[in-house]
Amino acid sequence: MSTHDGGAEPLTALVTGATGYIGGRLVPELLAAGFRVRAMARNPDRLEGREWRDAVDVVRADAQDPEQLAAAMAGVDVAYYLIHSLGSGPTFEERDRRTARAFAVAAREAGVRRIVYLGGLHPDAETLSPHLASRREVGDILLASGVPTAVLQAAVIIGSGSASFEMMRYLTERLPAMVAPRWLDNRIQPIAVRDVLRYLVGVARLPEDVSRTFDIGGPDVLTYREMMQRYAAIAGLAPRLIRTVPVLTPKLASLWVGLVTPVPGPLARPLVESLIHEVVAKEDDIRRYVPDPPEGLLGFDAAVELALQKVREFDVATSWASATPQGAPSDPLPEDPDWAGGSLFVDERERVVDATPEDLWAVIEGVGGTTGWYSWRLGWMLRGLMDRLFGGPGLRRGRRHPTRLWVGDPVDWWRVERIEPGRLLRLRAEMRLPGLAWLELGAHTDDDGRTVFRQRAIYHPHGLVGQLYWWAVTPFHGVVFGGMQRNLATAAEGRAAAA
Known part of the structure; x- marks a missing residue:
């Protein structure tokens, strides 16, 4: 030896x-x-x-x-x-x-x-x-x-x-x-x-x-x-x-x-x-x-x-939250919405933000934990409580660091699956769901030099129950995802104005 x-x-x-x-x-x-x-x-x-x-x-x-x-x-x-x-x-x-x-x-x-x-x-x-x-x-x-x-x-x-x-x-x-x-x-x-x-x-x-x-x-x-x-x-x-x-x-x-x-x-x-x-x-x-x-x-x-x-x-x-339990989903999100794995439901939103990409990214990378999710706080809290009652992580895992994220980090009931610093944050849901879900937050610059905030929620249902779940929560998307986009963009603009 x-x-x-x-x-x-x-x-x-x-x-x-x-x-x-x-x-x-x-x-x-x-x-x-x-x-x-x-x-x-x-x-x-x-x-x-x-x-x-x-x-x-x-x-x-x-x-x-x-x-x-x-x-x-x-x-x-x-x-x-x-x-x-x-x-x-x-x-x-x-x-x-x-x-x-x-x-x-x-x-x-x-x-x-x-x-x-x-x-x-x-x-x-x-x-x-x-x-x-x-x-x-x-x-x-x-x-x-x-x-x-x-x-x-x-x-x-x-x-x-x-x-x-x-x-x-x-x-x-x-x-x-x-x-x-x-x-x-x-x-x-x-x-x-x-x-x-x-x-x-x-x-x-x-x-x-x-x-x-x-x-x-x-x-x-x-x-x-x-x-x-x-x-x-x-x-x-x-x-x-x-x-x-x-x-x-x-x-x-x-x-x-x-x-x-x-x-x-x-x-x-x-x-x-x-x-x-x-x-x-x-x-x-x-x-x-x-x-x-x-x-x-x-x-x-x-x-x-x-x-x-x-x-x-x-x-x-x-x-303790660094580890992904054995049996947890680990396949990456398919880039093509028409992937062979089945249906994908997508809620996609874009917004021009009066801030630099750097200011927008700083806000994106700071989501979750004590900062929260920039929309309908009571709704997030109730969904988190429901998740914990069914054995999920809920919102209490928080974050390992208040401003920095790394691949694999837990963020409340999400986990960082991909991160391109300054450009893209992809989170995979680990809450109890009849399907798989992701949330993408991105900062881009368009052809006119403007900062664009792109937000996508992606859901892959498991069977009929999974599809019924998506349609049941769809009426709340305007409040949850629309509010998130508006408020996160406002926070980036406020950060830019204070600079």
Whole structure:
């Protein structure tokens, strides 16, 4: 096996899930540690705009496709398995099982020297929640692959943008008083994302005879109640009034979390279910191979302070919403309205704007989040609430940055599918719909040198229900899309006048 010690050839690491929360942060850590990195993504376009994009080898591959996996694994020393189907629907267990088996076979046949997997910390003698059980099964599949494997098992990860942190943050900030399940008093061993990444990098160089699970956790063991109260103190909030009851089921609790926080119900439920168990590390053998840094592991309070600082400075490198769930639509919008995939309904509008293309683009790139959508605010709020009730993201995902967008970024219930800076922003809808939908906002200059704002809403219905949906909402298009065009253009003109 090649090493990076003594001037030898550097290790090559394959990072799956490179567009996700952990994968997107692991890549620069590996580069800094001297690895050659190959980033694997189903849609490599979503890696555009990452600072490290030009420093890595990017490969397009689906983790369930043996041929694509084989090509991605060629010449790889260490393969990071950072894929899961969290919140992706009732068939997630079979999907996770099938994907892990395909990955294990591809790694063995390609001669990969080590697999690294980030799983979930769990007790041994209890019936686990479906998602924790699935993550344990994935670890077992990889350990049985014939390739030396390190399975890191973590509980709550504290870091800006992590789903667990965002759930705790919004629950604490928005609810000064709450009724909660009694398992809010179960013990948890949280860990800072910084230390998770350090362990992930460190285990790449484990001896070849080490193939096992490792529990990883931070220096503090707390209940979720204590975590919320300590967060409140750090954030300058009054102590939260929390009362526990024995009758609040994980399903009810996840629905409540989905309404109060940006984390949608399908993702909130597995996070809530994991809190039913006490998740405390049973061993700390990892320290024999990856020693603690001189300053020690980052404690809960310091991890929260650092995460809040990143949020306030708009310096969140990746977030839980960065990842597209497996099974989500990923085909690009066909450019030809008469495409072979079926009917497309289009609402298209153009308007001359008394502003420079630069001023118009600045407004376009700033849509969504706290800025809103420049039309019928109540209508957007009601549609967002309806979406959340049916398990969609609604409007609460917001934006990662208030003024900049990159391919793959979430923007409320949309995701950036294409961006041509200064010219075009294309958003794909991830709300619950009987079809696929896109919104395009563009800035152009016509033959007379005037700035033109072009806006297109495109919808591809699924069956009769999808077509009925389009005709049902068509009467509101003048208010929603017409208002958006007028108000967004006015905002660009106001920006130009103030310059």
